[in-house]
Amino acid sequence: MDISLIVSNILNPPILFFFLGMIAVLVKSDLEIPPPVPKLFSLYLLLAIGFKGGVELVKSGITQEVILTLLAAMLMACAVPVYTFFILKLKLDTYDAAAIAATYGSISAVTFITATAFLNELGIDTDGYMVAALALMESPAIIVGLILVNLFAIDEKREFSWPEVLRDAFLNSSVFLLVGSLAIGFATGEHGWEVLEPFTQGMFYGVLTFFLLDMGLVAARRIKDLQKTGIFLISFAILIPIVNAGIGLLIAKFINMPRGDALLFAVLCASASYIAVPAAMRLTVPEANPSLYVSTALAVTFPFNIIVGIPLYLYGINLLWR
Numbered sequence: 001m002d003i004s005l006i007v008s009n010i011l012n013p014p015i016l017f018f019f020l021g022m023i024a025v026l027v028k029s030d031l032e033i034p035p036p037v038p039k040l041f042s043l044y045l046l047l048a049i050g051f052k053g054g055v056e057l058v059k060s061g062i063t064q065e066v067i068l069t070l071l072a073a074m075l076m077a078c079a080v081p082v083y084t085f086f087i088l089k090l091k092l093d094t095y096d097a098a099a100i101a102a103t104y105g106s107i108s109a110v111t112f113i114t115a116t117a118f119l120n121e122l123g124i125d126t127d128g129y130m131v132a133a134l135a136l137m138e139s140p141a142i143i144v145g146l147i148l149v150n151l152f153a154i155d156e157k158r159e160f161s162w163p164e165v166l167r168d169a170f171l172n173s174s175v176f177l178l179v180g181s182l183a184i185g186f187a188t189g190e191h192g193w194e195v196l197e198p199f200t201q202g203m204f205y206g207v208l209t210f211f212l213l214d215m216g217l218v219a220a221r222r223i224k225d226l227q228k229t230g231i232f233l234i235s236f237a238i239l240i241p242i243v244n245a246g247i248g249l250l251i252a253k254f255i256n257m258p259r260g261d262a263l264l265f266a267v268l269c270a271s272a273s274y275i276a277v278p279a280a281m282r283l284t285v286p287e288a289n290p291s292l293y294v295s296t297a298l299a300v301t302f303p304f305n306i307i308v309g310i311p312l313y314l315y316g317i318n319l320l321w322r
């Protein structure tokens with residue numbers, strides 16, 4: 001593997017600001033981002049990538065390649081929670097296993113955005129419809145996780161409010177804004193892009209940098225929670241992204257994705273949700289321990305993917321796509 005790719009990735013300003021946030025917590029600095037600001041930045045990032053994805057989708061059209069990619073995205077979003085659930089059941093109860101499996105079946109939009117920036121640095125093209133794959137992979141894991149709880153929980157039958165669950169899965173703010181922005185980008189095309197380009201393109205990296213600074217602060221604060229998870233979950237949080245990315249790359253190779261799209265697909269398969277799924281699990285599976293599914297996704301898998309995972313998956317692509 002080319003170590004220079006990892007070094008180059010680490011030396012990206014957004015990644016360095018992520019480390020700066022972690023260092024601030026470790027040295028007990030009083031650096032703090034006011035709570036509404038990260039929320040605003042996360043909404044901006046979702047709007048920008050959704051809008052750009054819609055515009056790019058107009059350019060590419062709804063081709064066989066697009067349909068196959070979206071079907072592959074749905075397949076992985078449903079399959080990952082199932083097989084990870086049975087791995088986690090070796091050490092955990094049904095509730096924690098299902099919540100963590102759902103977390104790893106869903107995706108991290110910030111990891112996707114970081115991978116996009118990484119590809120831009122290398123001059124590797126991607127297609128906008130990968131944003132549609134991102135949107136499709138966010139919610140199914142929540143549904144699969146709840147089905148697993150219903151099937152394997154051994155206590156008295158739990159009652160879920162399915163309309164509430166489905167509403168939270170498909171209409172939560174991140175999915176709603178992402179899909180809505182994608183639709184607006186698709187409807188307005190090039191004209192819409194020219195109008196919004198200074199906002200959706202010019203400010204993008206600055207906002208991403210500030211957002212990752214906040215993520216560094218949050219991740220460092222979660223590190224102490226890892227003491228509760230033990231070596232099993234820490235190992236899981238590092239190894240399962242590699243396994244998921246490997247399966248994703250084999251699927252991408254089978255349906256002949258270009259290299260840039262293949263990397264984004266692998267990153268989607270390898271990432272874990274630390275916003276949408278934890279919010280849904282807190283509501284619907286209160287028996288699960290949030291410190292397990294949040295800390296593994298945010299304090300282990302997220303930094304692993306943005307520092308080592310993304311260059312590692314590109315290395316795999318370079319081997320398979322020769």
